[in-house]
Amino acid sequence: MYKPSVIGITEVKPKNTRYAVQECEVAIDDYDLFHNRTDKKGRGMCLHVDSSLKASQIEVQDNDFEEQILVECRLDGSDKLLIGLIYRSPNSPPENTEKLNKLIVDLGKQKQYSHILPMGDFNHPKVDWQNETCNCSEEHQAQKFLKATQDAYLTQHQKEPTRFRQGQNPSLDDLVFTNREKMINSITTQARLGRSDHVTLIISFSCSYDKREPARKKTKFEEGNYEEMNLDLAEADWDELLSNKSVEETWKTIKDEIQKAGKSCVTNLLEALDDWTRLIDSGSSIDVVYMDFQKAFDTVPHCRLLKKVEAYGLKGPILNWISAFLGDRKQRVRINGTFSDEVAVTSGIPQGSVLGPILFVIYTNDLPKHVQNTVKLFADDTKIYAASDNQESTASLQQDLGSLQKWSNDWLLKFHPQKCKVMKIGTRKSKALYHMKHVDAETGTIREIPLAESEVEADLGVQIDNYLKFKKQHVDSVTARANSVIGIIRRTFEFLDCKLFIQLYKTIETPILEYAQTVRQPRHKTLCKQLEDVQRRATKLISSISELPYSERLERLGLPSLEHRRLRGDMIDIFNQRNPEPPNKKITVPPKVGIEPTRSMGAGDAVNKGRE
Numbered sequence: 001m002y003k004p005s006v007i008g009i010t011e012v013k014p015k016n017t018r019y020a021v022q023e024c025e026v027a028i029d030d031y032d033l034f035h036n037r038t039d040k041k042g043r044g045m046c047l048h049v050d051s052s053l054k055a056s057q058i059e060v061q062d063n064d065f066e067e068q069i070l071v072e073c074r075l076d077g078s079d080k081l082l083i084g085l086i087y088r089s090p091n092s093p094p095e096n097t098e099k100l101n102k103l104i105v106d107l108g109k110q111k112q113y114s115h116i117l118p119m120g121d122f123n124h125p126k127v128d129w130q131n132e133t134c135n136c137s138e139e140h141q142a143q144k145f146l147k148a149t150q151d152a153y154l155t156q157h158q159k160e161p162t163r164f165r166q167g168q169n170p171s172l173d174d175l176v177f178t179n180r181e182k183m184i185n186s187i188t189t190q191a192r193l194g195r196s197d198h199v200t201l202i203i204s205f206s207c208s209y210d211k212r213e214p215a216r217k218k219t220k221f222e223e224g225n226y227e228e229m230n231l232d233l234a235e236a237d238w239d240e241l242l243s244n245k246s247v248e249e250t251w252k253t254i255k256d257e258i259q260k261a262g263k264s265c266v267t268n269l270l271e272a273l274d275d276w277t278r279l280i281d282s283g284s285s286i287d288v289v290y291m292d293f294q295k296a297f298d299t300v301p302h303c304r305l306l307k308k309v310e311a312y313g314l315k316g317p318i319l320n321w322i323s324a325f326l327g328d329r330k331q332r333v334r335i336n337g338t339f340s341d342e343v344a345v346t347s348g349i350p351q352g353s354v355l356g357p358i359l360f361v362i363y364t365n366d367l368p369k370h371v372q373n374t375v376k377l378f379a380d381d382t383k384i385y386a387a388s389d390n391q392e393s394t395a396s397l398q399q400d401l402g403s404l405q406k407w408s409n410d411w412l413l414k415f416h417p418q419k420c421k422v423m424k425i426g427t428r429k430s431k432a433l434y435h436m437k438h439v440d441a442e443t444g445t446i447r448e449i450p451l452a453e454s455e456v457e458a459d460l461g462v463q464i465d466n467y468l469k470f471k472k473q474h475v476d477s478v479t480a481r482a483n484s485v486i487g488i489i490r491r492t493f494e495f496l497d498c499k500l501f502i503q504l505y506k507t508i509e510t511p512i513l514e515y516a517q518t519v520r521q522p523r524h525k526t527l528c529k530q531l532e533d534v535q536r537r538a539t540k541l542i543s544s545i546s547e548l549p550y551s552e553r554l555e556r557l558g559l560p561s562l563e564h565r566r567l568r569g570d571m572i573d574i575f576n577q578r579n580p581e582p583p584n585k586k587i588t589v590p591p592k593v594g595i596e597p598t599r600s601m602g603a604g605d606a607v608n609k610g611r612e
Contacts, residue, residue, distance in 0.1 A: 004202075005050045007031070009193070010087040010121040012044035014491070025488050036069050045069055045120075047085045055083070056337040060106045065099035072337065075115065076208045082113040086120035097141045101148035108152025108179065115207050116179040118154065121198065125163075125171035129156050149177065157184045158201065165197045176203055183207070194494075265460040268378045269519045272385070272459075275374060276425055276468065279387050285426030287397055288385040289434060290457050291404065292419035296380035297360060298348040301412050302326045305349075305363050312362065325355060347412075363413070370407050371400040381460055388430035398434055405436055417449035423457050425466050462516050470520040475527045482512045482534045489541065496542050498557055505538060505559075513562060518573050521566050532562050 007028070012035075013021050021044060027033050031048035034057050045067065049055040053073040060070065067087040075081055084107060088100055100122075107118055126142040127134045132150075136143045149156060154177040161170035178184060185204035193200050276286050293299075306323055314322070329345040349356045357379055364382075368375040373386040373396060384404070386397045408415050417436035424430060435448040456465045463474035489496075489504055496504075513534060522528055539553040540546045546553075554561060560568070 003050075005053065005205075006083060007046075007048040008083075008085040008119060009046045009048075010043065010085065011196070012046050015043075020484070021491075022484070022488060025492060034069050034071055036067065043067075043087060043089070045085050045087055047071060047083065049073065049083070053081075054337075056334075058082075058336055060103060060110075063099065063103050063106055065096070065103045068103060072113070074337075079114040079207070080112065081115040081117065081207060082107070082110055084116075084118035084120070086118060086122065088120075088122050088124075090123040092123070092141075094141060097145065101144055104145070104148040104154065104177075105152045108154055113179075115183060115205075116154075116177075117183070117205065118177045119175065119201075119203075121173055122175050123173050124175075125173055127172075129172060129175070130159055132156070152179075154179060155181045157203075158187055160189070162189070162201065163198050174198055174201060176201065265378060266516050266518060268376055269460055269462060269516060272376050272383070273468070273519060276385070280426050280468070283428075284387045284389050285424065285428050285430060286385055287388040287394065287430055287432065287434075288383055288423045288425060288457075289397065289401065289451065290421045290423065290454075290459070291382040291384065292416045292421075293380050293382070293408075294414045294416045296413065297351050297356070299413060300349050300360065300363050301347045304411060305359060308362055308366075309359070322355070322359070325350070326359075363411070367404070367407055370403045372396050373400050378460060383459065388424065388426075388432060391432075394430055394432035394434075398432075401434060401436055417451070420451050421454040421457055422451045423454050423464070423466050425468060427467075429466075460516070462520050470522060474520055475522055475530055478512060478515075479530055479534055482509060483537075485509050485512060486534065486538045486541070489538075497544070498542060501539075501542050502557060502559075509534075509538065514565060514569070517566050517569055521570070528563060535559070535562055 009026070012026060023033065023035070026035065026046045028048050030051050032051050032053075032055050034047040034049070034055070036045045047069045049071060055071040055073045058070050058072050065086075067089075069085040071083050073081045073083065086100070086103075088097065092100075104118065107116060110116060122145070124142045124145050126136055126140070127146050132146065134140070134143045134146050138144075157176045157178065158172065158174060161172050162174040163171045176184065176187060183206050185206055187204070188202045189199040190202055191200065192198060276288075279286050302323075305326070306319065309322055310319055326349070329350075330342040331345050332342045333340040349359050360379060361377075364377060364380075367377065367382070371384060373384055375382065375384045384397070384400055386400075387393050388397075405415060415436065417438050420436060422434050434451045436451060437446055438449045439446050454466075456463055458464075463470070463477055465474075485508055489509075493500070493504075513531065522531065536550050539550065539557065539559070542553075542557075545556050548556070
């Protein structure tokens with residue numbers, strides 16, 4: 001199968017789109033991705049370069065033309081390749097075109113590159129590239145652009161029209177330039193990409209580079225000295241080394257010691273909400289302080305972490321194994337293809353691993369013992385709260401903040417006072433002001449930083465407001481993310497059948513709509529309808545059933561309504577709380593397919609009878 005070394009795509013985003021293009025939509029395996037403005041205004045561009053070329057992005061000094069991506073690649077010997085992907089809107093103002101012309105001239109001056117390849121959608125159809133002429137006035141934008149390419153001594157290789165739209169004459173908008181005439185072997189055209197009205201250009205470019213994969217280290221098992229290995233293993237005292245525990249038993253001991261079984265983001269939130277609502281029902285108000293660690297996972301010191309691990313009774317080979325997992329790591333910085341010197345990593349927990357989060361929990365697990373009030377921890381998310389009815393309660397909370405800072409100073413895991421927030425929950429909010437101490441890194445002076453008060457705070461992915469109503473802020477956030485994902489599905493798949501839709505919907509959409517729904521279930525009909533409309537629109541993506549009423553679409557797909565899913569989820573959670581089962585025993589509840597509007601459904605009645 002043909003695999004190009006470089007892939008350039010302009011106008012990545014559709015016109016007037018409401019959603020940002022996510023990197024996962026345009027990323028390609030084994031290619032380095034360089035993109036421009038895919039999450040901002042404008043049409044956006046993507047440049048994919050084969051990873052073996054080891055490309056790095058560069059900038060041309062004193063040029064602020066926005067729709068450009070420039071990367072450099074090393075070729076064989078001392079040769080270097082400069083690739084430019086450029087887009088100019090047909091409605092581009094004169095000042096922007098002047099910036100483009102200057103960029104073209106500047107590219108021609110890059111003498112350090114043996115090969116220069118600017119390409120893209122320039123939208124200058126008035127230039128006759130067969131004869132390199134333009135029948136326009138000297139002040140016309142097309143004439144100035146042609147002159148800029150000539151001043152840069154660039155050769156334009158595409159001669160045939162590249163844009164075809166019904167009712168319009170074909171035009172040559174997509175251009176391919178080089179700094180040498182013989183660099184392009186051939187250019188062929190293929191069918192358009194997606195719904196574009198431009199053809200795809202396949203360019204055969206003449207250069208030489210080493211595309212071989214780096215040699216992989218291979219273990220020659222047939223040459224192993226297994227007799228000597230057996231003798232070494234036979235001499236080991238395994239009882240003493242593993243303390244009569246298997247790896248599974250040791251692993252279970254670690255987890256059981258530091259975390260209660262079954263804890264999750266949802267149970268963390270439910271326990272906190274249970275405390276808060278109980279206090280509100282008794283007429284109290286609550287002050288909650290959301291703490292923020294400074295670069296939490298990156299600043300845990302290894303020596304102190306290993307001391308805490310050892311204090312939990314993990315010694316011998318297990319401790320040595322964890323020490324080896326953390327140690328002998330180095331890091332360096334790469335800027336424009338140049339690497340800094342390597343330095344040893346003496347702090348931080350490797351992220352993206354199974355062991356990393358558990359080690360962080362071990363490091364912070366003793367934090368609640370240093371305060372009087374309630375602390376809830378989940379990885380690096382920490383909140384502390386107390387009733388705020390009287391001065392003694394708020395003074396106690398302030399004292400706890402001081403204790404937490406002392407703990408953070410002792411264990412070198414600093415809090416960020418400017419990012420710690422206070423949320424006052426209830427109708428009778430306290431007037432208390434809270435503060436934390438901050439040490440100036442340059443002068444060493446200590447000053448008190450007042451903590452900012454917040455009306456809405458993101459707590460483990462759920463927007464908590466200071467009246468615990470979970471109103472529009474959270475529902476807006478959920479529906480915006482869910483609609484964005486539906487937009488990705490719609491743009492990526494031109495055809496969807498029921499089976500493929502169900503796989504996509506349940507995999508990437510349902511987790512967004514149903515995350516922590518037991519915690520933040522909306523009570524207002526309008527908010528319930530806002531959530532249901534996401535699924536209503538999504539099911540219309542399937543052309544074969546898009547004209548059916550919503551309830552029939554759900555029945556065809558075997559999907560219940562979101563209202564039904566929320567009620568079912570509540571019942572399952574209540575059942576599990578009242579009837580705890582062993583972790584290996586699963587409780588199955590028969591799914592209800594489709595929906596039937598009834599008076600007893602309340603908010604669901606409005607959902608079912610709403611817009612199809």
